[in-house]
Amino acid sequence: MKNKVRSATEFLKPLPDPDAISSEYWRAATEGRLLIQECPTCGHRQWYPRALCTECSSDTQWLECSGLGTVNTFTIIRQYGMQPFKQELPYIVAMIELVEGPLVMGNITDCDVETVRIGDPVLVWFLKIEEGIGIPYWSPDA
Amino acid sequence: MDRTPVIVGIGLSDYPKTPHLDGVQHHALAAQRAIADAGIAKSEIDGYVNASSNMMIDDPVTMAEYLRINHRYIDGTMTGGSSFEFHVQHLAAAIKEGLCDTALVTYGSDYLSRMGRSLGTGGFQRPGQRVAGPIQYEVPYGNSLVGAYAMYAMRHMHEYGTTSEQLAEIAVGVREYATLNPNAIYRDPITIDDVINSRMVADPLHKLDCCAITDGGGAFIMTTAERAKDLPNKPIYVLGAAGAQTHWNISQQSDFTTSAGAQSGPEAFARAGLTPADVDMIMFYDSFTITCLILLESLGFVGRGEGGPFIAEGHLRKGGSLPMNTDGGGLSSCHPGMRGMFLILEAVRQLRGDAGEAQVPNCKVALAGGSGGWLSCIGVAILGNEAPG
Ligand SMILES: [Zn+2]
Numbered sequence: 001m002k003n004k005v006r007s008a009t010e011f012l013k014p015l016p017d018p019d020a021i022s023s024e025y026w027r028a029a030t031e032g033r034l035l036i037q038e039c040p041t042c043g044h045r046q047w048y049p050r051a052l053c054t055e056c057s058s059d060t061q062w063l064e065c066s067g068l069g070t071v072n073t074f075t076i077i078r079q080y081g082m083q084p085f086k087q088e089l090p091y092i093v094a095m096i097e098l099v100e101g102p103l104v105m106g107n108i109t110d111c112d113v114e115t116v117r118i119g120d121p122v123l124v125w126f127l128k129i130e131e132g133i134g135i136p137y138w139s140p141d142a
Numbered sequence: 143m144d145r146t147p148v149i150v151g152i153g154l155s156d157y158p159k160t161p162h163l164d165g166v167q168h169h170a171l172a173a174q175r176a177i178a179d180a181g182i183a184k185s186e187i188d189g190y191v192n193a194s195s196n197m198m199i200d201d202p203v204t205m206a207e208y209l210r211i212n213h214r215y216i217d218g219t220m221t222g223g224s225s226f227e228f229h230v231q232h233l234a235a236a237i238k239e240g241l242c243d244t245a246l247v248t249y250g251s252d253y254l255s256r257m258g259r260s261l262g263t264g265g266f267q268r269p270g271q272r273v274a275g276p277i278q279y280e281v282p283y284g285n286s287l288v289g290a291y292a293m294y295a296m297r298h299m300h301e302y303g304t305t306s307e308q309l310a311e312i313a314v315g316v317r318e319y320a321t322l323n324p325n326a327i328y329r330d331p332i333t334i335d336d337v338i339n340s341r342m343v344a345d346p347l348h349k350l351d352c353c354a355i356t357d358g359g360g361a362f363i364m365t366t367a368e369r370a371k372d373l374p375n376k377p378i379y380v381l382g383a384a385g386a387q388t389h390w391n392i393s394q395q396s397d398f399t400t401s402a403g404a405q406s407g408p409e410a411f412a413r414a415g416l417t418p419a420d421v422d423m424i425m426f427y428d429s430f431t432i433t434c435l436i437l438l439e440s441l442g443f444v445g446r447g448e449g450g451p452f453i454a455e456g457h458l459r460k461g462g463s464l465p466m467n468t469d470g471g472g473l474s475s476c477h478p479g480m481r482g483m484f485l486i487l488e489a490v491r492q493l494r495g496d497a498g499e500a501q502v503p504n505c506k507v508a509l510a511g512g513s514g515g516w517l518s519c520i521g522v523a524i525l526g527n528e529a530p531g
Contacts, residue, residue, distance in 0.1 A: 104393070
């Protein structure tokens with residue numbers, strides 16, 4: 001399932017330096033696809049992607065997610081020293097529990113930060129930074 | 143020959159703010175004081191351990207060279223702030239096995255003088271920086287160190303109804319002890335209202351839920367009970383020590399209501415042949431108020447979800463049933479970045495009966511619970527002033 005992709009005009013935050021495994025994850029995000037890994041041997045699902053299954057050590061396969069999840073926990077960041085985050089205060093950092101299982105980290109955007117609660121349904125969207133790098137974000141799933 | 147591992151010397155450098163000292167000088171000053179306190183000759187030291195804050199400057203081999211330690215056992219285990227509890231675990235085994243006889247552990251940091259108060263919310267990456275490794279999955283989101291711990295507090299409140307007032311009680315109790323420590327960075331008494339009304343840094347953690355940033359250093363000497371017979375101090379026995387890890391980076395924690403202490407706590411107690419009820423005082427890594435609550439529950443002092451009400455009853459305060467952080471803790475006294483060293487030193491001071499006004503009466507068993515990273519690596523050292531049975 002493809003999710004919404006927006007394009008960044010200017011992105012000044014720290015960025016991933018993609019490696020052999022993560023490059024597939026960041027590239028899929030530019031195409032509106034959120035990837036996790038699933039183990040064909042034991043069925044374990046994991047985020048972030050790795051060179052092995054953390055349960056049974058087998059090779060893994062990519063699994064394309066629905067982009068749906070709920071807020072497992074979060075915080076409202078009200079103080080941060082580094083730009084450009086400083087000018088975006090206050091903002092949400094959350095752990096999202098994917099309907100597929102694993103927890104992933106992200107910001108929850110497009111909402112009043114004071115209204116976010118644990119258990120809220122959220123939907124992924126992506127910010128395309130450049131060729132090969134898209135960043136997953138989350139917004140309330142009304 | 144009795145090779146039971148004991149701590150025979152402790153030393154603190156100067157704190158809380160010492161712009162005339164750099165990190166290495168903190169290591170050295172603390173080492174001098176620990177060696178003098180132990181009453182050993184420096185040449186006796188044949189084991190050296192530290193946890194580096196700065197590679198090439200105070201890493202184990204550089205410091206072993208600087209201090210000129212002729213070691214036959216060296217360990218640089220670095221699990222963040224809990225490193226020194228892991229060091230006790232490793233040294234206990236090494237000393238029992240005879241890999242070394244007398245070991246020195248040192249720590250030193252000039253964090254406050256060099257970096258200011260940037261640790262909690264300053265940010266670790268520059269704008270536009272390309273970041274490799276697992277942290278690449280976190281850096282675009284602007285989480286802070288405080289924010290990582292805040293996510294534990296938020297989830298714990300959601301699942302168990304824990305309140306900000308209950309967390310604040312931790313800061314108030316530790317501050318009460320800090321008023322007795324002339325070196326503590328914050329010494330004015332505070333109230334629960336003071337904590338709740340202090341600025342919100344990362345919901346639900348307020349400024350006064352967060353530890354101080356200071357300079358400081360510490361060192362201790364471990365040897366055999368046999369060697370300790372000829373030394374001036376009453377030996378403090380390592381009764382049991384254990385360590386465990388659930389994750390390193392915060393986004394890999396899968397349960398924001400507990401910690402690896404649920405594994406290392408029971409193991410340390412089993413090794414000591416003790417239970418939480420046998421502990422007279424605790425030294426917990428109070429990076430944040432929530433850190434203490436999670437340690438209290440995960441190490442088994444109370445059941446899961448019972449920490450908040452237990453704390454509200456005042457048990458952790460001076461005069462309570464389980465006094466905590468009697469030196470004023472990281473919250474109010476000394477936190478140069480990796481506080482685990484000071485947990486050991488203060489536990490030893492209590493077990494020697496040298497804690498003055500902060501002395502816990504009849505203190506026979508003390509537990510140091512170190513948290514490294516983001517409640518990632520939990521090291522537990524149970525110490526006592528009577529030989530294990
Ligand atoms: Zn597997």
